[in-house]
Amino acid sequence: xxxxxxxxxxxxxxxxxxxxxxxxxxxxxxxxxxxxxxxxxxxxxxxxxxxxxxxxxxxxxxxxxxxxxxxxxxxxxxxxxxxxxxxxxxxxxxxxxxxxxxxxxxxxxxxxxxxxxxx
Amino acid sequence: xxxxxxxxxxxxxxxxxxxxxxxxxxxxxxxxxxxxxxxxxxxxxxxxxxxxxxxxxxxxxxxxxxxxxxxxxxxxxxxxxxxxxxxxxxxxxxxxxxxxxxxxxxxxxxxxxxxxxxxxxxxxxxxxxxxxxxxxxxxxxxxxxxxxxxxxxxxxxxxxxxxxxxxxxxxxxxxxxxxxxxxxxxxxxxxxxxxxxxxxxxxxxxxxxxxxxxxxxxxxxxxxxxxxxxxxxxxxxxxxxxxxxxxxxxxxxxxxxxxxxxxxxxxxxxxxxxxxxxxxxxxxxxxxxxxxxxxxxxxxxxxxxxxxxxxxxxxxxxxxxxxxxxxxxxxxxxxxxxxxxxxxxxxxxxxxxxxxxxxxxxxxxxxxxxxxxxxxxxxxxxxxxxxxxxxxxxxxxxxxxxxxxxxxxxxxxxxxxxxxxxx
Numbered sequence: 001x002x003x004x005x006x007x008x009x010x011x012x013x014x015x016x017x018x019x020x021x022x023x024x025x026x027x028x029x030x031x032x033x034x035x036x037x038x039x040x041x042x043x044x045x046x047x048x049x050x051x052x053x054x055x056x057x058x059x060x061x062x063x064x065x066x067x068x069x070x071x072x073x074x075x076x077x078x079x080x081x082x083x084x085x086x087x088x089x090x091x092x093x094x095x096x097x098x099x100x101x102x103x104x105x106x107x108x109x110x111x112x113x114x115x116x117x118x119x
Numbered sequence: 120x121x122x123x124x125x126x127x128x129x130x131x132x133x134x135x136x137x138x139x140x141x142x143x144x145x146x147x148x149x150x151x152x153x154x155x156x157x158x159x160x161x162x163x164x165x166x167x168x169x170x171x172x173x174x175x176x177x178x179x180x181x182x183x184x185x186x187x188x189x190x191x192x193x194x195x196x197x198x199x200x201x202x203x204x205x206x207x208x209x210x211x212x213x214x215x216x217x218x219x220x221x222x223x224x225x226x227x228x229x230x231x232x233x234x235x236x237x238x239x240x241x242x243x244x245x246x247x248x249x250x251x252x253x254x255x256x257x258x259x260x261x262x263x264x265x266x267x268x269x270x271x272x273x274x275x276x277x278x279x280x281x282x283x284x285x286x287x288x289x290x291x292x293x294x295x296x297x298x299x300x301x302x303x304x305x306x307x308x309x310x311x312x313x314x315x316x317x318x319x320x321x322x323x324x325x326x327x328x329x330x331x332x333x334x335x336x337x338x339x340x341x342x343x344x345x346x347x348x349x350x351x352x353x354x355x356x357x358x359x360x361x362x363x364x365x366x367x368x369x370x371x372x373x374x375x376x377x378x379x380x381x382x383x384x385x386x387x388x389x390x391x392x393x394x395x396x397x398x399x400x401x402x403x404x405x406x407x408x409x410x411x412x413x414x415x416x417x418x419x420x421x422x423x424x425x426x427x428x429x430x431x432x433x434x435x436x437x438x439x440x441x442x443x444x445x446x447x448x449x450x451x452x453x454x455x456x457x458x459x460x461x462x463x464x465x466x467x468x469x470x471x472x473x474x475x476x477x478x479x480x481x482x483x484x485x486x487x488x489x490x491x492x493x494x495x496x497x498x499x500x501x502x503x504x505x506x507x508x509x510x511x512x513x514x515x516x517x518x519x520x521x522x523x524x525x526x527x528x529x530x531x532x533x534x535x536x537x538x539x540x541x542x
Contacts, residue, residue: 026348026524033392056486058474058524059346059397066393066446090489095397095420096442096451 007032014114015045015077017107018068021053024061032064036071043076046114050107052083057091065097082107162239162260168253170195170213179260184232196258201228201236212241216256220245226263238267288320295323298356303330306338308405309412310534312504316515316526318471324525325352325396326469327360331367336405339367339376342467342529343398343421343444355394355445358387363400373400373417377444377452381419384445395445397421399438399467403531411460411533417452419444422470425493427500427507429462429535435493436465464502464532468492471526472511479521487518504532 005028008019016039022028041047049068051057065081072079080102084092092098104110156163162179166172172190180187183199197208204227216222223242231237243258295317303311313328325345333339341363345355359380366379377400388394397420404413416424416436420443427433441453459465475487499510507530515522 059344059395059470062443063346063393063395066395070393093439094422096440097420099440099442099451100447 004028005032007035009039012111014111015041015047017048017050017082017111019050019053019107023056024054024064025056025058026060029060029064033067036064036067039071041072041075041077044116045075045077046110047072047077047079048082048107048110049079050082051085051088052106054085054088057088059095062091062095062097065101069101078102080104080110080113082110161262162258164196164258164260166196166256166258168245168256170197170256172196173255182231182237182262183229196256199229201230204228212243216243216245220247220253226267229260238263240266284321291321291323294350294353298323298327298353298360300329300331304332304338306330306332306403306531308533309338309403310504310532311530312508312532313527313529314508314512316471316512316522316528318522318525319348322348323350323353323356324348324471325356326471326525326527327356328467328527328529329360329364330529330531331364333367333371333402337371338403339364339371339400340403340467340529340531341398341400342469342527343396343419344469344471344527345396346394348525351394355384355388355396358383359396359398359444363398367400371402373402373415373454374452376400377417377419377450381444381447381450381452385448388445393446395420395443397443399424401467406458409458409460410536411458411463412531413456414459414465415454415456417441417454419450419452422468422473422489425466425468425496426457427464427466427496427502429460429501431500433493433496433500435489459531459533461533461535462501464500464504464507464530466496466507466511467529468511469525469527471522471524472515472528474524475515475518475526476521476523477518479519479523502532503534504530507532 005020005022005024008021010017020032024032039047047068049065069079082104083106084103089098104113157177159176159178162182163176164172164179165174171192172194173192175187175190197205200208207227212222212225221244225241227239227241229237229239240261240263241258243256245253246255246257248254299315303313311330315326318324325347326343327345328342330338330340343359345352345359362380362383363376366376370376377398380398384395399416399418399421402415406413416438418438418441420441423435423437425433426436436455436457438453438455440451442450444450457465473487473489473492477485477487495514499507502510508528511528515526
């Protein structure tokens with residue numbers, strides 16, 4: 001099966017921004033999950049998952065978001081989502097994730113909202 | 120320079136040898152035409168157009184144990200073949216050769232004089248005269264014993280792999296069965312039906328359901344979906360199923376039951392490879408006053424149930440705010456209560472159904488979706504549990520390979536009194 005997901009990472013002063021492009025499902029999730037531990041995060045930084053170009057996300061895809069959250073929390077960093085598509089936000093509502101993740105309209109909004117925490 | 124093709128005898132490398140050696144080397148090549156024919160590393164055979172052998176080289180004679188006079192002018196090429204090979208020669212080889220003027224790489228077996236068989240690869244071409252008229256057939260024959268042995272080994276390996284695959288599928292099927300109740304409990308006054316659709320025979324899926332008696336005339340039911348597939352997901356499915364059964368006996372309040380499951384899964388699975396499930400748990404109590412059943416549903420992030428009423432209407436039964444079970448320390452669980460009156464049907468499902476590709480056969484990317492599912496319920500109502508499940512099975516059939524995740528459905532229905540009198 002051809003991979004239907006690609007991942008773009010960029011670094012900002014606020015922390016890394018990961019853009020997920022394509023379908024996040026049981027075919028593509030393991031690879032992304034495996035890539036997470038290598039992602040460097042400093043305490044107080046903010047990890048942004050930009051979902052603007054995510055076309056599909058099933059239950060296995062959601063484990064990626066939770067694994068990313070666990071990774072961020074373990075590094076004493078925070079995690080936010082940006083540009084969550086309607087389809088995906090509907091799944092989030094069903095599984096109750098919209099209460100777990102702070103969500104911004106765009107990655108720029110997320111970046112602008114970040115404040116370095118002292119200490 | 121093409122000399123290097125035939126340097127076997129040499130040791131006469133041009134750069135190290137004086138002129139004498141080079142002359143000797145050329146001499147070796149020059150008288151080689153006849154010798155090459157006779158002792159080539161393959162068999163040569165020339166036959167007349169009817170197949171009668173006209174010329175044969177020593178290599179082939181040695182392979183088969185013949186003298187030239189045994190064959191030349193006496194035998195036909197097909198007589199060197201096994202019975203099966205002769206048949207193939209008559210029906211395919213010779214006609215193809217006549218039609219195309221050549222045929223190559225055909226695997227056949229030759230019979231030697233000692234009765235042994237020699238697997239070979241045969242290539243033939245028709246030699247033509249100046250006017251294009253066919254004159255004779257030239258055939259080269261390669262020893263294919265090594266290749267045949269390799270093929271046999273390949274076949275054996277493939278058969279072993281097939282057996283392993285069958286074993287794996289049998290194991291998967293057995294494991295899958297242990298995760299589902301062999302039969303659903305018979306609830307007096309309730310028509311119950313369930314179906315589990317297996318998307319892949321190679322991997323255990325993570326869906327589960329059950330319906331079972333609790334104390335004091337109440338019943339518990341659940342249906343859920345563990346994220347992921349395979350043995351790792353099956354372990355969570357098993358844990359979830361038994362935890363739910365045990366928790367319900369201990370304290371049947373639906374919120375408490377799912378809270379317990381959340382605690383158990385949280386202990387077991389978190390970190391870099393989180394495992395969660397979405398589940399709906401229901402407590403069923405017969406309504407002595409109004410008839411039918413009182414149902415309290417608690418949802419942990421599961422797609423809402425579909426309620427199909429006796430009056431032919433249908434709607435989803437929202438349980439907003441419930442959170443997936445197993446990864447958040449204090450997952451919020453939401454509840455809703457519904458009265459299932461005679462003629463009503465409640466359908467629980469996993470998202471394998473709504474996420475199915477509707478046009479997989481023609482490569483379409485559309486998924487079935489919640490709206491289509493609600494329309495399906497509206498078209499179906501009023502219905503029964505068995506009617507609902509058979510309609511869902513029909514729907515899954517139309518998706519074919521588009522259902523790429525396992526799907527579980529559980530329908531409960533309160534039959535109307537004297538339902539057989541109402542046509």
